[in-house]
Amino acid sequence: MIDLWLKSLSPRREASAQETPTPPAPVTTSDGRPYGRRATDGQHWFHRIRGSLRQSQWASLFLRPPSFTNLLPWAHYDPKTQVFLLEDWRSVAALFELDPIPTEAATEASLEALSETIRNVIAEAIPEDDGSPWVLQLFSQDDTDLRDYLDELRAYAAERVPDNPLTEDFLQMMEAHLARVGRPEGLFVDTAVTGARWHARRRRMRAVIYRRIQPGAFLRSGFATYEDSLNEVCSRFLAALHSTGVHGRRCDDRDLYAWLFPWFNPRPALPEGARPLDLAAWGDEAPLPFSIDLAEQMVLGTPQSRDGAWWFDGLPHRCLSVHGLRTRTRPGQLTGERRQGEHINTVFDLMPEHTILAMTILIRPQDQVANHIARVKAASRVDTAEASIALEQCQVAEREMAQGNKLYPVHLAFYLRGNDADDLRRKVNDTHAMLINYGLQVIEPEDDVLALDSYIRNLPMNYDAQQDSRSRRSRLWYTSQIANLAPLYGRSRGTGHPGLTYFNRGGEPLTFDPLNKADRAKNAFALIVGPMGAGKSAWLVHALMQMAAIYRPRIFIIEKGDSFGLLGKFFASRGLSVNQVSL
Template sequence: MAWFRSLLTRQHGDSAHPQRRATDKPPTERRIRQQYERPTSFTNLLPWLEYLSATQCFLLDDGYSVGALFRIATVDSDARSEVFLSELRDKLQTALISLPEELENPWIVQLFVQDEPNLAYLVDQIRQYAQPRARGSRFSESYFKVLEDHLAAISRSGGLFEDQLVTGGPWRGQRRTVRATLYRRRKVSQQAYDYYHISPEDELNDVAGKFSTALLTAGIKSSRCNGQELYEWLFRWLNPNPVMTDGDTEALLKQAPYPGDSDMPFGHDFAECLMLGMPHSDAQRGLWWFDGLPHKVITVQALRNIPAIGLFGAERQVGEHRFALFDRMSENTVLSMTITVKAQDAVRNHLAQVQHGAVGDYPEAKLAARDADKAQMEIARHNKLFPVQLAFYVRGDSEAALHQHINQLHSLLLANGLQPIREADDLLALDSYRRNLPMAYCATHDQCEARRSRLMFSKQAANLAPVYGRSTGTGHPGFVFFNRGAEPLLFDPLHSEDRKKNGHALIIGPTGAGKSATLVYLILQMMAIYRPRIFIIEAGNSFGLLGQYLQAHGVSLNQVTLAPNVDVSLPPFSDALKLLDQSLHPADDLALHENADGCVELSDEIGDEEEGNDDDQKVDSGSEDDPDSDDAVRDLLGEMEIASRIMITGGDAREDERMTRADRLLIRHAILLAAKTVFEAGREQVLTQDVVDGLRNLPGLSAQRQERAVEMADGMSLFCTGLAGHFFNRPGSRWPAVDVTIVDMGILAREGYEDQLTVAYIGLMNHIHDRVERQQNDDRPTLVITDEGHIITTNPLLSPYVIKIVKMWRKLGAWFWIATQNLEDFPQASKRMLNMLEWWLCLVMPKEEVEQISRFKDLSAEQKALLLATRKSPKQYTEGVVLTDERALLFRNVPPPLALALAMTEKDEKARRHQIMQERGCTELEAVNVVAEELSRLRR
């Protein structure tokens, strides 16, 4: 056991006095430093140090220079002429050459364009835009959830559908965002400060203000961005697939929002806040990896030919398809265009060196000398020569996907006259990636080391600038449509800044154009945002399901169908007693005179009232020339005269041509006599029979005039019995005060009932006006929507009536919308009524319908081209053009599946709903939700 005790003693001694193994080396400072070595920080290569909120400037990494960030609104180039595009290019060129030139440390302008696929912001924007009376309501919240799901489906990777008809590519909801930076790296020296006598911030703001003004003169709107906007832009860029939120960058951004502009901790670095993952690079492949996704920049080496105006953003016809070049870029591609405002003296010196060096008789020397001479002449014509660098940031889910995107980009660039540097030949790919980031470009480095920029005339640079695009509307999300690039196109006829005169609208679309689906969608949108009172006058029960849906979500409803067995009365003379309250009757100045032949004549005091058969009628004087005039006063007697004429003539044009001015005077006297008789009898309403009796009993008429009065009374008597008497010769009562009233014209919309249909429409409008007038002092708007206008409102006598009553609605907050399949059935007398409507929404216009529009509205060549360019792809989208006095916008309507399901009225669509109801034992409204889900799956 001695040997065991010896072993324990030795081990105890070793533990008390440990000894280093022979292979161990003593620690050194070098070895300790090696343990803490790490790759060079990517954020140390980024130029942003701090945002200076007081001056709206970004302090750059030298601690002295500053830069500015702008958001640029693209100019609508849809169906624009080459003359317009050339003028826009020239104005943009003027803005570029107006920037000051510096021999040292020149000004640098960078332009960035990318498609941002997240449309979640739009739902939040609409929620905030909703009026307080609608915000938080059961219906609004339900609809906003539908809209949120719809926008998420549109924005998903790969797009909602493949647009084979127009663009030939995927249609994915996004915002095409154009940003610009303006900065100059100034040297930190007392001499520089003394020379300018202003700080870098003041110098930048002075130049930025002038540049923004120059852009605005060109029709290009810009706005200054703050620190949060740069932070959120680059945060999404540099954290594309965060692990902690399962790849959801938006969720990560909510967890790590912009820290603010004040009360920052000591040592705060703007750039360090932008990345939460560890990036790494592959110098051999020229790749940067962010969150495990490969990124690369592709630099353009040279121009193969002069670029077309708006090369990247303007639509062009290529074969069977029409698209903008940037539409074909892969998802998440970013274009960076850097323009160095180099002093032209230095450029001229460079050209002079080329000229002096181009000696000899060999062709290359002669060509170089000639090109230098031409460049000198262009500069003399103010077509300045600037160094320009074009770069494209490309991203992929894998290296294979990235290379596929790069190959696609190379093909697009070569086909459009741009020569990119091949992947294998770009030795500075990693450096170029960071140098082309916002405010990171260094002109001195490029001139001496990288040599990636190329001299380009300012006119060519203006051609390439990504400011040409598609319209995105006014930004007020009352109507939410899209353009062909899947950007939201927003405008609002009810917003005071969007409308010039009124919110009246015409929605026109031929059969199959999606007019009903568009109307249903717009009604849902308006109800969610404004909670207006809505009156829908239709023929065919196209809005029955919509009414059920609204009622199921807390919207009060009154739904009526005009039928013989329905207790509905629409007396056209219900307001006649109000004539007795007026201090001066409109007919007081009218007098009857008999001439020597015993014929009745009208005195000269009648003025310039219209003839019944005039094509372009004047229904009254003064304010009638301007339907929106502020001094409009309702002409009750004139409205009732029109209703009487329709009943007397049956709407027959030949009968109405017989109507003289003297006949009209008899009608007016009969209405007044009927009102007086009813008042004396103590009754509350004047009926049609009372006016008939008034015509028969007019006093003081000659035999000839008495015969005419009786003849007119006999014609009107047809509206006192039978079905017409049921609707028009019974006392009427006020309808319930509800949110939505839907009136189906029912039997009156059939052939042979045209006169009764017109009189019923007048009765409805009288009822609506009474309601609008009684509630004019609240802040709730009213929408009066007439569907199937080509059936309901084509009587020549009706348009003067509509003008008379609608012209007062602007002050009362009521807006008249009329939807129709075509304008062919509208008489020329409707011109003034249609011109009163400021907003024209024209869906999928064939050539013959464009010509019909020209009957009523003056169209420019560009507007005609825009109308003819509209297309429809079944079960995908319907295109249209909104025309106002100030704008013409091409839009694409892609409504939520729910709106489509509610608007389905075809036989096969009804059969499908019935089948679902039978299979599931559900209600028709529940079947609508099932159909909406089927449509949603079909789009996937």
């Protein structure tokens, strides 16, 4: 009886000791299929994959690819000091937009004198710092979007006659006109003068001054912050440039965004006729929150890299690095207007569309350069031809430095963009051949193992002298050579008062205003001479229409041939008082 009672209390324990239990029947669904963890047929794909992965494999699914914006330096802009803070939150930078020096019809002697002045600016305006050296970057590129000029014209007219009924009609016509003449493919090939495709554009020239603050760096006496030190250097630099004829303005975060956003987002999904900045316009006048990173605002997509090129919005970009100089440089060699064989143009006129010139100058203390030359000179005292040439070059460098012609490390690069890989390859080959023809030795694209790195390093405010000591891409150039190649030369743009709008040979708007007292000393007179059919009447019709849209002046026209009859009817249709008398 006791045994039976014990068996009734623990039947499972006894069964496990005497016999193997029968496995339980699998649980099935209503239609007979297995259910639960044993199920394989009809189970959701997520549960099947999750169950077959190790923990490390499962965690790797949540990893993000390397961030392109982590390679960019811009962190924050302080509107009070007008200073950009870089990614380390210590280094400081400033951005400027420059108006170049006109070089049309300039004599060789005047260009040489101008180059000497620029050399002094580069050598003396920016101090030499041993621990955290200053960096000067110069950029040049063509901008075919002329809407900002249209905004300038609208503001200029609003200051004079705000309620002019003709103004808005004229601005609409100008907007359509600028869109037609500003097509990147050009309107025509100027075979008579430049030998290049002509289209309306603005050649933007920008300068960046910054330095990367190294650990343990100290401020010079008289400055409380690194921002104060930067602003002092910028004031000296702009004042020195002004003496050469180069005028500049300080840029803010809005200007940096307007420059770089179309660069990194060249082909976003947009409605027809819109531009990249219309997709993500800069915010209102209120400053961005302190936690907002400027670099993250510049890129919308996910850039990729392959075959030595960066791809933005499906368009390939590549950086060509200049390795050295093949011939003696001349003032304005890259962006100044000079006679090249049968044509008068600039080298930059012949570059492919969307090319960006980038020159990075490291203001290195000259005692360090002198020590480097001394080491090379000491190693050259052997009896070989190469050593003799190196020794001679060292002696020349020492004489030039003693005469004030300093040696600075320089990295000159050209950014190119193509519609596809084949188009980029053609542009790279054309640019490579052109630069060699004009005396620049370019690294062969097939041999450039640092092409992707060079693209990043030469971006605004992103050059690091410590990193260049490893890649060794910069080359020592005399300040006279830097002054000749610097993108500070260009064409005249007029006075900047858009009373009359024309275009120079490069397609840039050339403006002046005979009715503005700042543009004349006395009453203005004009004599227009040309053969029949040259466009004298058309020129006058355009001039009268723009003056009427801006000033609404009293105009007297005495003519023979009814060349201005339609203009009078147009004025009358826009609400202007017109009295027309025919004799």
